[in-house]
Amino acid sequence: MSLQTPKSRRQANPLLPGSCLLAGLLMLCAGPVWAQSLQDSGLSLPGVWAGEAAWGDYDGDGDADLILIGETAEADGTCLRIARVLRNDDGLLVEDVTQTDRLVGVYFGDAGWADYDSDGDLDLALAGWDANGLESLRLYLNEPGTDVDSRQLTLDIDQTDDFGTNVLGVRYADLSWGDSDRDGDLDLVVSGMDANGASATRLYGNDTGRFVLDDLNSDVLLNVHNGELAWADYDNDGDLDLALAGENVHAEGGIRRVTEFYVNEPTGTLTLDAGLTSANPVNGGSLAWGDYDNDGNPDLAQSGRTEAWNTVLQLYLNRPAGTLTPDPGFALNSFLRVDGDLDWIDYDNDGDLDLAASGRTILSHRRAFVFENRDGVVSAVSAESSVEGLAGGNSLWGDYDGDGRADLLLTGVDS
DSSP states (O other): OOOEEEEEOOOSOOOOOOOOEEEEEEEEEOOOOOOOEEEEOOOOOOOOOOEEEEEEOOOOOSSSEEEEEEEEEESSSSSEEEEEEEEETTTTEEEOHHHTTTSSOEEEEEEEOOOTOOOOSSSEEEEEEEEEEEEEEEEEEEEEOOOTTTTEEEEOOOOOGGGOOOOOOOOEEEEEETTTTTSSSOEEEEEEEESOEEEEEEEEEETTTEEEEEEEHHHHOOOEEEEEEEEEEEEOOOSOOEEEEEEEEEESEEEEEEEEEEESSSTTTTOOOOTTTOOOOEEEEEEEHHHHHTTSEEEEEEEEEEOOOEEEEEEEEOOOOOOOOEOOOOOOOOTTOOSSEEEEOOOOOOOSSSEEEEEEETOOOOOEEEEEEETEEEEEEEEOOOOOOOBOOOOEEEEOOSSSSSSEEOOOOOO
């Protein structure tokens, strides 16, 4: 894994001989608009594949900490499924062993911070194939520790699949937090494959900190695994709608790739948006909402693989609100189309959103790019010599060193 910062100017283990698990941070160094570049931060982070990462200030000290899940390859050849909390101490990411010891490691899963009990600190959800070989979904409350100002993540036994509740454990998982019913607390949507090999998508409503399966909305949502869930108010009516992509194990047997959209109308009721379709039903990729043309409507970036195993990386303009149209100005050759993680941020501080992308090309070359946005046109590829191509992991922006500029975290397997 690598962290880079700005400087001026599936079940079988896919690791091939010579491949390395990496996690790194790239730092963005100061420079004029359109003169930003990313530089290796020099931080040593555990390398993971089939994993996820998420920034969040869990200890409330004002800087971004990191949760990292996935599988690591140890020096003796063994593989470990991990969930590690890296505390940010003045720009250094140090493992908080106390928190890590409280978590069950997972891979082929997802992680997400959210204050789901509305007490002012970030709690944690972890889903995936756990260190015990079981499908899992676990929630951890962020509670006061034994020392002054310390915190501890504690398994929320009232709503964890270990204890036979209505929370369903899954592998090939994705999760997304959002206040879908506008009642002031965060609900949770989760997709993945259950212990019986069936795809599942479930929405859990938050009833003052306790999650209850929303049967009506869950029945509407298509069951998927190995995909992506992303909330956004794409029709601009004041509530969160949902985009969903992935693989669906259907009743007749076999697997199909799907991309669907669900409008939230009336508020709290999700309905398939039959008028809104993606030209690219895909799996294994990413959905990332972001208003990159600054018209007030969230636009969509999508990546993944089609049924024909072609690589997709496409932008959709949301004009007018609720209508997605492929952006004709975003045309990529096969060298630039990657099938992995996407994340928006204004990395060059010019007032519009830029896009980080990583993954494999159609020829399975590992690549990572930053696509610069110039006045709503996302086409220029930033030449980042320090950005190493990785697949099977994350591209994640965050200002971990608190200098006001976006840094980039990359995880996955190199070439």
